[in-house]
Amino acid sequence: MSTAAIGYHFGTTDSLLVEALMRGIEEWSARLDDRLRSAPARPQRERLAAIWGSVTESFHGYRGVLAASFELIARADEDSELRDQLRLTVEHARHGLATQMLDIDPQREPERAHRAGTVCYAMLSGLIVQWLVEPTNLPDRDALADGLLDALGESGDRTGS
Template sequence: MGTREDLLAGAKQCLAERGLARTTVRDIVAASGTNLAAINYHFGTRDQLLNQAMLESTAESVNRILTSLPEGEDLDSDERLTLFWRKLIESFATDRALWSANVEAMAQALHSPELRTEIGAAQVRARTGLSEALGDNDPRIGAIVQTVIGGLLVQALVEPGNAPTAEDLTAGVRALAALSDPRHD
């Protein structure tokens, strides 16, 4: 690996261990085996490095979940969606610092046009990936799932005992779809 990749790896490690707000440049330098000047040279600022690390770590985490889902017709759509929710909810607990950093970055994006642009582009890619991984190429499915992920993440971090379960979420999606069915009336 080169210095840039070492910095990203160190920043990802720090995000996982400390979260966004508590990670210092000294932490990153120690974890990456590089030097302070390398952060400025490759990323400009600590925040730009951490933002890149957070975006990549989040994408990697969701991709690990999606690629762990069984291929083919081993599961029907409800089972596949429930399994996805279950693995995602588990990752909120096992990768809590990373997901907390994600929420912190969303708050920072309110004040950073550059970060807003980066997160917006990542969200577009996520919608497409979620749609495909869940068995459909309709980006609206990915948009709904991604929107639910955001709310679920906040609930799981703030009060995990009261967050919806995987089964609740799948049943809720089905109930919502039934409401929009013209035969529902």
């Protein structure tokens, strides 16, 4: 694409890069969403372990996008429109994670969904950082499930762990 075409369609090459990165993040998010929606109906702890296994599997093939997403966050300090867009994305992700991981309906339990979704999002973000730094040394899916249940003050069905 010529510089003139970039300028016409995106304004600047930085805007083009931001747009490409946002599309990459949306693609990864859709892949993760599909994986979470297909989580098997099992006792809570087993289901969470399967979900966290799917989460870590979703990272493969998206290393560049996931790494660059942190640069995008850093750019948000200088770009209020980007910051607003990211803020909405994070809030949407919190609600989605509360629903898909913990079966919490944000419409019926908005406070609980916000709190639990925030914990899930923090774990997801932290797991991405750990995977980017040292992909072979992630906590296993069972430890992540137990950690989430501990953080939420729930016991789940931990038999066999």
